[in-house]
Each structure stands twice: as C-alpha cells, then as structure tokens.
Amino acid sequence: MKECVVVDGVRSANVRAHKDKGWFRHVRPDQVLIEVYKALFKRNPKVKPEEVEAVFCGSANQAGMQNDIARIAWLAGGFPECVASNGINQQCPSGMSATEHAARAIMCGEGDIYIASGVEDMEKVPMMFAMDITPKLLDRYNMMDLPMGNTAEKVAELWKVSRRDAEVMAYWSNKKAAAARDAGKFDNEIVPIEGEQEDGTKFMVKTDQWIRDNVSLEEMATMKTPFKEGGVVSAAVSSPLTAGAAALLLMSRDKADELGLSYHIKYAGGAMAGCDPTVMGVGPIYAAQKLLKRTGLTVKDIGVWELNEAFGSQALACLRELGIAQNAPFDNVNVWGGALALGHPLGESGCRIIVTLNNIMKTDFKDAKYGVAMLCGGFGNGNASLWQRVDQ
Numbered sequence: 001m002k003e004c005v006v007v008d009g010v011r012s013a014n015v016r017a018h019k020d021k022g023w024f025r026h027v028r029p030d031q032v033l034i035e036v037y038k039a040l041f042k043r044n045p046k047v048k049p050e051e052v053e054a055v056f057c058g059s060a061n062q063a064g065m066q067n068d069i070a071r072i073a074w075l076a077g078g079f080p081e082c083v084a085s086n087g088i089n090q091q092c093p094s095g096m097s098a099t100e101h102a103a104r105a106i107m108c109g110e111g112d113i114y115i116a117s118g119v120e121d122m123e124k125v126p127m128m129f130a131m132d133i134t135p136k137l138l139d140r141y142n143m144m145d146l147p148m149g150n151t152a153e154k155v156a157e158l159w160k161v162s163r164r165d166a167e168v169m170a171y172w173s174n175k176k177a178a179a180a181r182d183a184g185k186f187d188n189e190i191v192p193i194e195g196e197q198e199d200g201t202k203f204m205v206k207t208d209q210w211i212r213d214n215v216s217l218e219e220m221a222t223m224k225t226p227f228k229e230g231g232v233v234s235a236a237v238s239s240p241l242t243a244g245a246a247a248l249l250l251m252s253r254d255k256a257d258e259l260g261l262s263y264h265i266k267y268a269g270g271a272m273a274g275c276d277p278t279v280m281g282v283g284p285i286y287a288a289q290k291l292l293k294r295t296g297l298t299v300k301d302i303g304v305w306e307l308n309e310a311f312g313s314q315a316l317a318c319l320r321e322l323g324i325a326q327n328a329p330f331d332n333v334n335v336w337g338g339a340l341a342l343g344h345p346l347g348e349s350g351c352r353i354i355v356t357l358n359n360i361m362k363t364d365f366k367d368a369k370y371g372v373a374m375l376c377g378g379f380g381n382g383n384a385s386l387w388q389r390v391d392q
C-alpha cells in the first residue's frame with residue numbers, strides 16, 4: 001500500500017454566522033472555499049490543479065448555497081472541469097470523512113494528488129435546513145432527545161460533567177486560542193479573505209471572530225441554559241454558530257518526494273463508530289477506542305490530540321472516559337484552543353482540526369510521534385483519525 005502525506009493545509013478564519021455581525025455575512029460559503037483552494041495552489045506552485053485526481057469536500061447541510069458545493073465551488077472557481085469533485089456528508093465529521101476518503105484513495109493507488117476540504121456557513125444554510133425527517137426515526141427516538149444542545153445536556157447528566165467544569169474548559173479554550181492568535185500560530189494556516197466589520201468597513205479577515213479575550217468564569221456562571229431549565233449548557237459552553245472553510249493538499253509520499261515537496265505527517269488510519277444519537281457527543285470515545293485497538297497503540301503513545309469541542313460536556317466526557325485528561329487546562333489537547341473559542345462550522349471542522357494538528361506537530365509538538373484528531377457527529381457518529389510523524 002502507498003503512504004499518504006499532508007503536503008499543506010489552509011483555512012479561512014472562522015467567523016460568526018450571523019446576518020448582522022458575521023464578518024463574512026456578504027460572502028457566500030462557495031466563495032470562501034474557492035479562496036482557500038486558490039491559496040493552496042498559490043502556496044504550492046509545483047502542483048497544477050489539473051493534476052489533482054479528485055476533490056472531496058465535506059459539508060453537513062448540503063442544501064441551498066451548499067447543495068453540491070463540492071462541484072459547484074470547484075467549477076465556479078475556474079478550476080479544471082476534468083478534475084472530479086465529491087461531496088461528503090457525515091454531519092460534523094464531514095471534513096474529516098472527506099480527508100479519510102482521499103487518504104484511502106491515495107493508499108489504494110487510485111491517484112497521487114487529492115484535495116480534501118470542508119465548508120459550512122451556519123447562517124446562510126442553517127442546521128437542519130430543508131430537512132424532512134422520516135416519522136419512522138421518531139418511532140425509535142423521542143424528537144426532543146435529538147437536537148444537539150439537548151444531547152449535550154443528556155451527556156452532562158449521564159457522564160456527570162458539572163456546569164463549572166464545562167465552563168473551565170471554555171475558559172481555557174478561549175485563553176489558549178487568544179494566546180495562539182497573539183503568538184502568530186495561526187498565520188501559516190489562515191488565508192486572509194475580504195469581509196466586513198459590523199459597521200460595514202471592509203477589511204481582510206485574518207483572525208477567528210469568536211475568540212473571547214475577556215472571557216470570565218463569573219460571567220459564564222450567570223448565562224442562560226437554553227436547552228434545559230437549570231441545565232449545564234449555555235452559549236459559553238456550546239460551539240457557536242460559525243462560517244468557514246478548510247482544505248488539505250494530500251499526496252502519495254512517492255509523488256511528494258518526486259516533486260521535492262516537504263511534509264511532516266502521514267495518515268496512519270482512521271476509525272468511525274456509531275452510537276446512540278441521543279448522546280451523540282460521546283461518539284469519539286468509541287471511534288478512538290477502535291482506532292487505538294486496531295493500531296496497537298495506547299493513549300500514552302499519542303503525543304497530541306485535537307478533539308472538536310462541540311460542547312464542553314461532550315468534550316470532557318470523551319477526554320475522561322478515554323483516560324486522556326480530567327479537567328482543563330490540558331497539556332496536549334487542543335493546544336491552540338478548540339471549537340468553544342474558535343467556532344465550529346460543521347462540515348469544515350473535521351478538516352480544520354487536521355490542518356491545525358499538522359501545524360502543531362510541525363512547531364510546538366515536534367517530539368510527538370502520533371497525533372489524533374476526532375469529532376462527534378449529529379445522529380450518533382464518532383470519527384477519529386491517526387497521523388504519524390514522517391518529517392521530510
């Protein structure tokens with residue numbers, strides 16, 4: 001089997017998905033994706049778009065502006081018609097699933113160069129947009145147990161995650177994200193794209209909009225819990241509504257060597273696991289357990305983790321049950337902040353956390369032999385992927 005390496009990864013800033021406050025409120029998600037693709041080719045002039053075998057693009061709500069966005073953005077961006085594009089939907093893990101499809105195709109020898117991407121604008125295409133759920137699903141599950149926030153409350157109850165612990169996690173997520181931003185850690189991954197401030201002033205968006213510099217535990221403790229009276233889950237411990245796009249340039253190791261391109265990590269396997277949709281947030285527990293068992297590794301072998309923080313409760317439940325950590329701040333988890341601070345544009349995040357993991361392993365965690373990225377997905381999916389150091 002061939003090896004699949006990450007040659008490069010880029011993303012847009014993650015911005016608020018809000019019709020009045022979002023910095024990309026007048027930029028369509030397909031345009032954000034196009035800008036990210038253009039940056040990938042500009043940074044890698046040895047790779048011509050027509051040499052790409054196919055583009056896999058994850059998006060969780062493939063309707064409206066995101067209907068077949070994989071193909072439409074590629075064509076609208078002026079990229080060659082001869083390159084195939086394939087939309088992937090696995091709810092929140094869509095961008096990771098797209099990456100794994102591309103990596104597996106490379107390993108099977110179906111092609112040498114692939115782009116894997118993810119995109120979502122949760123304002124222009126809201127969650128559940130145009131969705132028509134069969135009543136048969138509702139024979140099996142109570143409709144009130146399925147919305148994401150409600151599942152986060154149930155996980156908090158069953159896995160005994162307190163509101164305070166989730167808020168401490170959100171606090172550190174914001175602190176780490178702000179520190180990473182200020183230290184320029186994201187400069188290598190964020191592609192500046194023109195957007196506008198709340199007052200309409202145009203500017204190049206280079207930083208993530210949701211990071212709260214003045215995050216306060218006292219203020220968080222006073223916030224409403226919209227999903228349950230007296231519950232645990234407030235807006236502060238939920239990933240906020242976000243827009244953004246990310247893309248990875250994946251290549252067979254042979255091809256990267258032939259072109260003289262450098263790389264740091266290779267795909268070392270992935271695992272998906274299904275779980276009860278009413279506690280969908282714990283999906284990464286089962287996915288990571290499968291992944292570790294199959295690869296013969298233990299939690300201690302993994303030097304650095306990227307776990308998508310859909311909600312503080314589910315992220316803590318995953319970290320505790322896997323034996324990775326008990327409470328924030330964590331040494332080697334979401335070291336540049338997580339989705340509670342950076343936002344979570346659903347289909348983008350699975351690709352974004354691999355882009356970030358690659359940069360973390362390249363810089364702050366040069367000794368980590370393995371990194372794992374993982375996410376939960378609506379209706380009960382977990383996805384985890386393993387990345388191994390192969391510096392070249």
Ligand SMILES: CC(C)(COP(=O)(O)OP(=O)(O)OC[C@H]1O[C@@H](n2cnc3c(N)ncnc32)[C@H](O)[C@@H]1OP(=O)(O)O)[C@@H](O)C(=O)NCCC(=O)NCCS
Pocket residue numbers: 018092148149212215216219220226234235236237238239240241310311344376377378
């Ligand atoms: C929790 C949720 C319902 C809140 O939505 P909302 O009420 O529309 O509110 P917004 O996210 O727009 O904003 C919440 C407000 O709280 C504020 N807020 C967030 N965190 C805060 C904190 N730590 N301290 C103080 N204020 C905070 C925001 O700034 C915003 O106020 P502003 O508009 O004045 O800036 C929404 O973010 C949500 O559904 N998140 C989960 C998304 C999801 O399910 N994703 C999939 C996961 S699997």
